[in-house]
Each structure stands twice: as C-alpha cells, then as structure tokens.
Amino acid sequence: MIKTKMEISQEEITVLREIMMANPKNVKKRRWARIICAVMAVIMCIYTVACFLDQAIGYSVIGLAFTIFFIWVTTVGATFYQETIYKKVQDKADDRLMSGVREYVFDSDGVTVSSEVGCGTHKWDAFQCWGVFKDYIYLKRIDNQMVLVKKSSLFKEDYEALMSLLNTYLTQEKL
Incomplete structure (x- = not known):
C-alpha cells in the first residue's frame, strides 16, 4: 500500500x-x-x-x-x-474540485482518493492507462478524469512499488 x-x-x-x-x-x-x-x-x-x-x-x-x-x-x-x-x-469547474489537498492510497484493489469534498475508491478497471509527464505520474480514468501524483513527493521505495502496481494493472501511455 x-x-x-x-x-x-x-x-x-x-x-x-x-x-x-x-x-x-x-x-x-x-x-x-x-x-x-x-x-x-x-x-x-x-x-x-x-x-x-x-x-x-x-x-x-x-x-x-x-x-x-x-x-x-x-x-x-x-x-x-x-x-x-x-x-x-x-x-x-467548481473550485473545490480544482484545489485543496488530495490524499491517494494505491493498493491491489485500486486507488482511494480523499479530499475535503469526499472519499472514494476507484478499482483498477476504472482506469485506461498511466503515464509520466515532467515531474508527475498520471492515471487516466475511463471518463478522462485524471489522478495526478508528484514524483518528488514519493519515497524511492514507494515510487518503485507504485511503478510495479501500475505496470501490473494498467498500460503505460507514451506522450
């Protein structure tokens, strides 16, 4: 996790x-x-x-x-x-959706997103692909919404574990 x-x-x-x-x-x-x-x-x-x-x-x-x-x-x-x-x-878009703090939890079930507005778990099937852009890792959902994670906010072990999870469940998009 x-x-x-x-x-x-x-x-x-x-x-x-x-x-x-x-x-x-x-x-x-x-x-x-x-x-x-x-x-x-x-x-x-x-x-x-x-x-x-x-x-x-x-x-x-x-x-x-x-x-x-x-x-x-x-x-x-x-x-x-x-x-x-x-x-x-x-x-x-509503400012509450475009600002604030997001907490992400990645595990074998999917991605749990928590914010001031609410909390929800997205199964891996809810995502199309993932990719790397600049200093960010992004996951694109099937409705074209995105989860954005700053690489520098992850420890090396967490980064490697996240890459393993993403490669297991999703395909990488090349931009």
Missing part, C-alpha cells in the same frame, strides 16, 4: 492541461487542422494574387485577410484554440 498527499495548485492544473494537449488524439487533430489551413492559405494566396492582377482590390484585401488568418491558424492558432477550450472547461 502506497500513501501520498498532494496540494492541488495552479502548477498541477497547468500540468493537467498540458497532458491533455499532449494526448495523441489532440495532437492528431491539431496536425489535420494545420494541414487543411496550410492548403487553404496557399489557395487564398493564389486567389489574392489573381484578384490583384484583375485589379479587383476589394477582393484582394479580403483574400489577403483570409490568407493571414489561415497562416495564423497553421502556425499558432490551432494550439491556441484547443488550449483556450481546455482553460474554459477548467475555469467552469
């Missing part, structure tokens, strides 16, 4: 958002958005040049605006948009 406590701060909330952004499904969505927007930027650039050569200045300006927009989405916009959505979701 491994016990650990953790204070949820802004750093942990940021790490959770970064883990969601690094998820392979989200990376793939951003990649497709970038490809589509890059193609659209090229098309709009050709359209803008054609309108300029035809001396249709109004259409050239509109084409240029769309070209700039698609270039922006291709470079930073897709990531910015997805991260903004995750920030809004986190901001709408």
Whole structure:
C-alpha cells in the first residue's frame, strides 16, 4: 500500500492541461487542422494574387485577410484554440474540485482518493492507462478524469512499488 498527499495548485492544473494537449488524439487533430489551413492559405494566396492582377482590390484585401488568418491558424492558432477550450472547461469547474489537498492510497484493489469534498475508491478497471509527464505520474480514468501524483513527493521505495502496481494493472501511455 502506497500513501501520498498532494496540494492541488495552479502548477498541477497547468500540468493537467498540458497532458491533455499532449494526448495523441489532440495532437492528431491539431496536425489535420494545420494541414487543411496550410492548403487553404496557399489557395487564398493564389486567389489574392489573381484578384490583384484583375485589379479587383476589394477582393484582394479580403483574400489577403483570409490568407493571414489561415497562416495564423497553421502556425499558432490551432494550439491556441484547443488550449483556450481546455482553460474554459477548467475555469467552469467548481473550485473545490480544482484545489485543496488530495490524499491517494494505491493498493491491489485500486486507488482511494480523499479530499475535503469526499472519499472514494476507484478499482483498477476504472482506469485506461498511466503515464509520466515532467515531474508527475498520471492515471487516466475511463471518463478522462485524471489522478495526478508528484514524483518528488514519493519515497524511492514507494515510487518503485507504485511503478510495479501500475505496470501490473494498467498500460503505460507514451506522450
């Protein structure tokens, strides 16, 4: 049985958002958005040049605006948009769920989570996978909620026992 406590701060909330952004499904969505927007930027650039050569200045300006927009989405916009959505979701969550002290107990039955709001045990079947991100170990539940544990808060023996438990019951996700 491994016990650990953790204070949820802004750093942990940021790490959770970064883990969601690094998820392979989200990376793939951003990649497709970038490809589509890059193609659209090229098309709009050709359209803008054609309108300029035809001396249709109004259409050239509109084409240029769309070209700039698609270039922006291709470079930073897709990531910015997805991260903004995750920030809004986190901001709408109740503060009691996004702060405070969490106590985790890992054993062969599953993970027991205790906080000021309540206490509950999640069987290992309630989790999809686990992974390591920066100085954190995370467990992703089947409803996409996460358990986050700071590696530095674990003793070496507890860390090794936790790795053994996780490898026994779950598969590791590579980010």
